[in-house]
Amino acid sequence: MLEKVINTLKNSTRYKERLTHVEILPIKDPIYGNLKKELPQKIKDYLSKKKIKLYIHQCEAIESLRDGKNIIITTPTASGKTLAFNIPIFEKLEQDKKATALYIYPTKALSNDQLKVVKEFEAITGINVNPSIYDGDTPTSKRPKIRESSRIIISNPYEMHQVLPWHYKWQRFFSNLKFVVIDEAHRYRGVFGSNLAFLIRRFRRILDLYGSAPQFIISTATLANPIEFSERLIGVKFSLINNDGAPKGRKYFIFINPYFDGVGTLSTHQETKDLFLFFVTNNLKTLCFTISRKMAEIITLWSKKALKKSKGYMDKITAYRAGYTPKERRVIENNLKKGRLKGVVSTNALELGIDVGSLDCVIISGYPGTIISTWQQAGRAGRGVNESIAALVAFQNPLDQYFMMHPKVFFEKPHEHAIIDLSNPYILSGHLICASSELPIKLPNDMKYFGDNVEDLLKALMREEVIRDTVNGWVYSGKGRATEAVSLNNISSEIFKVICDGELIETMDKTQAFREAHKRAVLVHQGETYIVEDLDLKNRLVHVKRRDVDYYTEAMKSVDIKVLKEVYKKEIGNFFVYFGEMEVNEQYIGYRIMRYDKVLGIEDLDLPPLIFKTMGLWFNVPAGVKRKIEEKKLDFAGGLHGIEHAMIGIMPFHVMCDRWDIGGVSTSLHPDTMTPTIFIYDGFEGGIGLTEKAFELFSEIVEMTFELVRDCKCEDGCPACIYSPKCGNNNKPMDKKATILILNELLKLIGLNKKSF
Ligand SMILES: [Zn+2]
Ligand SMILES: [Zn+2]
Missing domain, CATH: 3.30.1360 (Gyrase A; domain 2)
Structure with a gap:
């Protein structure tokens, strides 16, 4: 049926030239696997109750964990990665009644999802693990109980950073820790990833004190360098699990290039709107991803206008974004799932975790910046073995256009390299301060965590009087809490705070502040737009106001x-x-005011170099x-x-x-x-x-x-x-x-x- 839709596009005068590529990703049958040793009866009952037969990659993951290995699983979204590690973890926790496991998730929504899954696993198998989330929102009164009794704790990197100095309160949990799961790990790259790598090393150093050396399980989207990435992130050896056995339906991945002639008569947004209408009016359940919340709103508005005449469809489309209340969001998700909605235009707020049932089409309006995100968005259509269409509509920028002209590269080349850098002295110094407050740093032993140059950095920190060299090792001697010296999202100690109506909304490095938060810049935070009213260099503050604007700014520098x-x-x-x-x-000399790739004006900036x-x-x-x-x-x-x-x-x-x-x-x-x-x-x-x-x-x-x-x-x-x-x-x-x-x-x-x- 979808083949007909594709052919209609191919043969229409409107799309003939714009449709630059159709890639057919074939149907794939499932490949099941076998285990060398049977699972405990309780887990077997769980699988039969849920009618689950294990795929080959799940079996490989289970066997590798049974063998004591650390694993990185890189199979695609919806291939059953979570089950692949939950089974061996529950198996271990059933055999060893004291054993514990820690799950680290990057967002609250994902932590909540995982808690549900683990609770259900516990309920059906009867294997008692008493799972809990332990994060910034956990009330102080509930914390001791969780530390004392939970065997699976779900947390996030920010909370772990705060928890480590209090490790002695975690003695039971840490000394029995058998597994650490790091899910959605591809998010830990760049500055955040490098910070996380040192956070993990601090953690491993503390675990060593309690005599435990847990196995690490990393789950991530496909990367070009999975082994290098995991070994840099954690600092131990890993085995790769990438032999995907999950079945797939046929997928038509199409490329639409509004700039096929080098000029482009319609903008990417208008092309997106037209394609969205084409799918929706062909009665296909469609999800359209846009790069900004404003675009989500505008495309929805344009589409509704266009649908005024064709009765029945106008009420079947809506926008979806981060700014909506949870209740509004649940209604939209539910209506889409039940088929009451035919089309939703969304920011990447819908990219992960949220179940909207099976979709026929996904439109990706503008390359989202990484191949990982592109595949994750495309993966929202055609869950299970259903047929689906994914369409990438290009912007007029280098990578979008490169893919339009070289689709083979997009489909055949391995994915991007995710970079973790362990040599940035500014990032490492911050974590050395934290580590010295958690447990005296002893050389040469701790070089295995922090590298060979650590002594020079410690001496420099001593000159700044934040660290002292004692008979017990290097210890923290600064004022205030050491963890405050480090923000996991930033590099330097010169951290700028972004303030809206007296509230802190994010922090950034000085370089980022100059680039993105100069006076009158449009700052995008979680899909919402803010105008910078003032960049206060002396106090390192950025004052912003929440404003809906349909333009953006780009700083220019020499x-x-x-x-x-x-x-x-x-x-x-x-x-x-x-x-x-x-x-x-x-030298930031000015900024451009832009709307949909068009320059509206140029303003000067007066900033020091x-x-x-x-x-x-x-x-x-x-x-x-x-x-x-x-x-x-x-x-x-x-x-x-x-x-x-x-x-x-x-x-x-x-x-x-x-x-x-x-x-x-x-x-x-x-x-x-x-x-x-x-x-x-x-x-x-x-x-x-x-x-x-x-x-x-x-x-x-x-x-x-x-x-x-x-x-x-x-x-x-x-x-x-x-x-x-x-x-x-x-x-x-x-x-x-x-x-x-x-x-x-x-x-x-x-x-x-x-x-x-
Ligand atoms: Zn050109
Ligand atoms: Zn230039």
Whole structure:
């Protein structure tokens, strides 16, 4: 039936050119597995009562945990990952009546979901585990009882950070701890992930004191580097469980490109609205994901207007977003499940965990930034073995357009690398302060948790008088609670607080504050928009007001770079690329006011320069290449500039991050290298491993950057290839032909000169 719908799209004049790709993901039969040793009768009863037959990956997970291994499970959403670890955990807790398990979830909604699942498991099997959530909302009066009696505790990283100094109250739970589950672990990457990695090391150090070494279970979406990621996050060896045995229905994954002609007559939002109407009026239950709450509202409004004439459908569509009350949300979820609603337009608030029954179609309006999110959203349609459609509608920006032109890359390449960086001295210092307050730090023993450079950092902290060297080891000697020195979402100690109506809504690093929270910026927090009224640098406060606006802002900066230390140098063919420490001087000079990719205006900013040390890569363009470009009467500097922008645009495909997390500079003559040079750096103090990974994947990134610019249909450059919204030089100078030529020359030097154009 859905094949007919796809064919209608293919053959319509409206969509013929816009529909740039149809990928058919075939039906997949289930693959069941066997266990070497039978499960306890109580668990067997549970499975038969729920009519569950175990898939191969679930059996592999169970056997690996029985063998005492740490596992990372990366099978897709809805493949039964939770069951794969709940079974062996309950089996162990049944055999060992003292054994305990800790589950860590990133959000409250997911913790609540898991509590329900565990409670049901307990009720049906009769295996007594007394599960509880223990987080910031747990009343003080209930806490001792939970610590004393629960055998499964569900918490989150923020609570764990607060709990660790009080470890002696957790003696029973910690000393019997057999498993630690870290679910949705792909969320722990970048700054948050690096903080979590040290939090876990603090935790393992304390567990060691209580004589326990639990097995770790990581559950995550598919990553390009699951083993590297899990071993960096936890610091122990892992086995990978990725042999997915769950069945699947046929899925048509289609790409719609409003900018197929390089111009785009209708915006992405209008195209989304039309496709949404097409599906809904074809009586298909459709969920549409938008990148902002405002877009969710507008697309719903436009759709309702358009449906005025066709009776019956207008009341069957609605918007859904974070700002709605829980009650409003439950009503929408229920109506969608029961079929009373045909179409819902939502922010990613609906992406995870929430059950809305089986859907026919999902529209993803704009690439959500990661392949993981794209698949998670697409996975909302066609639960079980049902047929479904997923449609990605592209924006006019580099990655969206790259996928439109190279769909194979999207479907065949492995997913992104999730980066955990253990070498940021600012992040590590904060956790050393916390660790020293939990338990004296002893060297060399604790180097296994905190690395080989720990002594230098401890000495520096001693000079700041927050840590003392005693006969028992290094201990905390600062004022106030040590845990307050660390915010899991940030890097430096210079943390800015965002305040709305006297209430703290989030915290950010100084670099982020300059970039996203300058005066009059539109700050997006959990899908809601706020206007920044004041950025108070002295007191590190950002004052915001909640405002519904239909525009957004993008800060523009100019950058200077000083190379401080070359750490690695890599020779690829006849080409060199470098990685090292640098000092960045970012000057925020103004900001653009944007609406749907159109510039409404540009305003000046008056901020002091932001100077920080970070890590980055750089490479030189040989004089011979420069001559070639100039002989062709092309603009060499414009070519370098184009490469810098396009490369930054393409990087989030390889390294999971936001385009804004990376900065760059290009110059025809840099004083530190005395040659034409391009620099790409981590936009965070101390670096968080992004460009280090890019350094590793350098030739792939150059190749993809080349393809992006070469294949873009524009004449002289556009936002889909070499133009950058954050460019402090207003995208000048810029030369698309020179960009392509230089990249082609670089590929020749690297040894990848098979391309023609
Ligand atoms: Zn272009
Ligand atoms: Zn620029």
